[in-house]
Amino acid sequence: MDWMQGSEDDFRDRIRLWLDENCPQEMRDGDTGEAAICWGGRNWSFQSQAQKQWLQNAVLAGITTPTWPKAYGGGGLDRAREKILAEEMGRIQARPPLQSFGIWMLAPAFLKFGTEGEKKMYLPAIIKGNIRWCQGYSEPGAGSDLAGWQTKAEDHGDHYVVTGQKIWTSYADKADWIFALVRTDRSAPKQKGISFLLIDMKSAGVSTKPIKLISGASVFCETFFDEVKVPKENLLGTENRGWDIAKYLLTHERQMISAGGQGLFGGRALGAVLAESDTEDGGLDSSLRSAVMDYEIDALSIGLTLERYKDQSEAGQGAGDASAMLKYMGTELNKKRYELMMSARGTEALDTDGAHGPMALDWLRTKANSIEGGTSEIMLNIISRRILGLPG
Amino acid sequence: MLVYTDEETLLSDTVQAMLAAASPVSTFRALRDKGETQNPALWSEMAELGLAGVLVPEEAGGSGMGVTAASLIGTALGQNLAITPFISTSVIAATALKTASADLHKESLEQISQGKLTYALALDEGQKFNPSHIETRAEPYGNGFRLNGEKSFVVQAGGAGRLLVLARTGDGPDDLTLFSIGAEQAGLEQQEKAMVDHSDAARLVLSNVEVTGEDIVGQQNEAWRVLRPALFAGQTVLAAEMMGVANGAMQMTFGYLKDRKQFGVEIGRFQALQHRAAHLWCEAEVSASAVLNAGRMMDENPEQAGLAVSLAKARAIKVAKLAVLEGVQMHGGIGMTDAFDMGFFLKKAQVSTEWLGDYGYHAEIIASERGF
Structure with a gap:
């Protein structure tokens, strides 16, 4: 399908028709909660026939990754059409057909640092949802201080032998592959001597252990590597230069996390909660109403900032270090949103088996937003040093 | 697009450079020390650069740019604490006049662009901005109107040649009319305020101020x-x-x-x-x-x-x-x-x-x- 043919108005008509015919009704409920996500992967079992059908249709049209090159199965859309697609999907409240760390956190590295062969080998599997990736960065002794990695990869000629432990690896127990930062030169200082390795989770010596969180869920895992053999061709980029790739990806991840917050705070969830509370309990009290006003003002403005940065990057001025601002402001805002929704729902929200039960679990989940992908404090450090130029 | 165009960036750079030379913060301090609340030399220079007429249509001698451009000028003014009637005159008055009729108000708009005529907006009546609460009245009188009331916070009143006065012309909530009145008009009394930021602002008392239908900006009851x-x-x-x-x-x-x-x-x-x-x-x-x-x-x-x-x-x-x-x-x-x-x-x-x-x-x- 060549979506770039014709005018933008034509595209809107075509995509609207296409969605009408290809997005199953069950996938049009606007559910953006954790439980409704289609992650894909070898171990994935679809929650419904509709979810499966929606993914298949979206893959054929290239809209699981709308702006990626058509050569690898992407949609090849420009930013204007991407926006139209998002508007049209929003109009019918279509769920995203596929979400994955491969799309958000890894593929940008293939697109920028990968060889043509690597792109052809890895990207289509991500786009089709065939392979589910997880990220191995943090270690027990290297949380915010990412340069302190201990997991090592020893050179054994045609392969490396990897030994060590990663932590906070989201969904490692369900992932097919992991992209990990490993130390390939132990004599080099801190960020030097780190390489970016792609490791099949089926390899002998890889094991995972889920970590139970305050919400009761176990999205994060510990991942252990016990003398795991990894072929040398699984090295992405240059040996000992993995930090360059990781830095690039962390910038992307920050944008993704803050964009996630932005997508969620489109107002629907909070607006619905407020509207219902309004009628059930005789209106919001003035303190909550005032807090919601502040939230709305900040949320709309952060949304505009995200749009401004996208426009800037379209115009060739990348956000760079300023993505730390988006991550910081976006995640703090998302936490605030859940605080407000919990407050508006009162005691009803406290019953996790009740009608609004999932909200409490999501509320607990949001507490990680300002920790994962670099804490708020690390973001402020980055801004202070790299943007304001304050002495380190 | 939420990105500034090259043209807008150039405008911003030009204004910033001009203000850095003509009116940095030290200029504000020097004027403050002398008790001055106006800087006519700066306003002339801005008019020469076409900045006073930024929102005035080209047919009326302006630059015909937009609010985004005016905002860039505003940011530069704020950063340098430059004293000008820019917002009162070039933004608020120019927009009101051209919205009413650029033809009818062509002369005034030309004078705004040339930096020869400045305006102040007389709206507030209490201690807060509240345009829905206006008690100043304009009663029919002869062929025109007679205005009575008080305006509590008129920014840039001291230097203004004309005042845009919002007054009630009926009892309905929206029965309001905007009048353009010469600052020297009989019955207008300005009481200068000792503003904490050393700026020009006044209380305005209107006692039987007589105006004609020609002084209305736009239509009666359609302020x-x-x-x-x-x-x-x-x-x-x-x-x-x-x-x-x-x-x-x-x-x-x-x-x-x-x-x-x-x-x-x-x-x-x-x-x-x-x-x-x-x-x-x-x-x-x-x-x-x-x-x-x-x-x-x-x-x-x-x-x-x-x-x-x-x-x-x-x-x-x-x-x-x-x-x-x-x-x-x-x-x-x-x-x-x-x-x-x-x-x-x-x-x-x-x-x-x-x-x-x-x-x-x-x-x-x-x-x-x-x-x-």
């Missing part, structure tokens, strides 16, 4: 048609000016953090201050988006711009206040001294916060637009 876009434009550019105030204060503060030493090191090495400075910068980035968006909305879809304008003013207030308060605190004792410029930014931010609607006023508009 909102001309005033709404004028206020939207004024609020947007004022928000942009407040961004300039925030920028000026931030520049001073971030510089001070790098220079000032305590405990043997630059105070900018202390994480407690770094994080506050970084947070301030983040808030400024977010506010800048809201201000740019308001300018774009005013230029592209003015009918729908209400939410965007209130968002810009609310966010500009939030960041300007934060920037000046943090500015004083991070400077320590010297931030409290008159010899240091930070106090000027603090005072200016407070006055701009109140003018044309404070945070609460705009937050209520946003809440109602968002349906709660």
Whole structure:
């Protein structure tokens, strides 16, 4: 399908028709909660026939990754059409057909640092949802201080032998592959001597252990590597230069996390909660109403900032270090949103088996937003040093 | 697109360079020391550059640019604490006049562009901006009207040649009419205010001020048609000016953090201050988006711009206040001294916060637009 043919108005008509015919009704409920996500992967079992059908249709049209090159199965859309697609999907409240760390956190590295062969080998599997990736960065002794990695990869000629432990690896127990930062030169200082390795989770010596969180869920895992053999061709980029790739990806991840917050705070969830509370309990009290006003003002403005940065990057001025601002402001805002929704729902929200039960679990989940992908404090450090130029 | 065009960036650079030479903050201090609240030389220079007529159509001798361009000028003015009648005259009055009729008001618009005629808006009657509460009355008298009432906060009144007075011409809530009245008109009494930021503002008492139907801007009982876009434009550019105030204060503060030493090191090495400075910068980035968006909305879809304008003013207030308060605190004792410029930014931010609607006023508009 060549979506770039014709005018933008034509595209809107075509995509609207296409969605009408290809997005199953069950996938049009606007559910953006954790439980409704289609992650894909070898171990994935679809929650419904509709979810499966929606993914298949979206893959054929290239809209699981709308702006990626058509050569690898992407949609090849420009930013204007991407926006139209998002508007049209929003109009019918279509769920995203596929979400994955491969799309958000890894593929940008293939697109920028990968060889043509690597792109052809890895990207289509991500786009089709065939392979589910997880990220191995943090270690027990290297949380915010990412340069302190201990997991090592020893050179054994045609392969490396990897030994060590990663932590906070989201969904490692369900992932097919992991992209990990490993130390390939132990004599080099801190960020030097780190390489970016792609490791099949089926390899002998890889094991995972889920970590139970305050919400009761176990999205994060510990991942252990016990003398795991990894072929040398699984090295992405240059040996000992993995930090360059990781830095690039962390910038992307920050944008993704803050964009996630932005997508969620489109107002629907909070607006619905407020509207219902309004009628059930005789209106919001003035303190909550005032807090919601502040939230709305900040949320709309952060949304505009995200749009401004996208426009800037379209115009060739990348956000760079300023993505730390988006991550910081976006995640703090998302936490605030859940605080407000919990407050508006009162005691009803406290019953996790009740009608609004999932909200409490999501509320607990949001507490990680300002920790994962670099804490708020690390973001402020980055801004202070790299943007304001304050002495380190 | 929420990116400035090359043309807009060039305009901004030009105005910034002009002000850096013609009216830096030291100029404001020198005028303040002399008790001056006007800077006619600067206004002439701005008129020569076409800035006074930024919103005046080209047919009426203006530059015919938009609110986004006017906002960039506003930001530069705020950053340099430049004294001008720019917002009252070039933004609010020019928008009201051209909305009423660019043909009918061609001469006035030409004079605005040339820097020869300045205006002040006489709207507020209480201690808060509240355009829905107007008691000044214009009663039919002879062939025209006779105005009686009091206006509590008229910005740039002292230097203005004409006053735009909002008055009640009927008992319905929207039976309001906008009059353009010469500042020397009999029955107008200006009581100069000792403004905390050393700016020009006055209380205005109207006692049997006689005007004719020709002094009406727009139509009788239809003040909102001309005033709404004028206020939207004024609020947007004022928000942009407040961004300039925030920028000026931030520049001073971030510089001070790098220079000032305590405990043997630059105070900018202390994480407690770094994080506050970084947070301030983040808030400024977010506010800048809201201000740019308001300018774009005013230029592209003015009918729908209400939410965007209130968002810009609310966010500009939030960041300007934060920037000046943090500015004083991070400077320590010297931030409290008159010899240091930070106090000027603090005072200016407070006055701009109140003018044309404070945070609460705009937050209520946003809440109602968002349906709660």
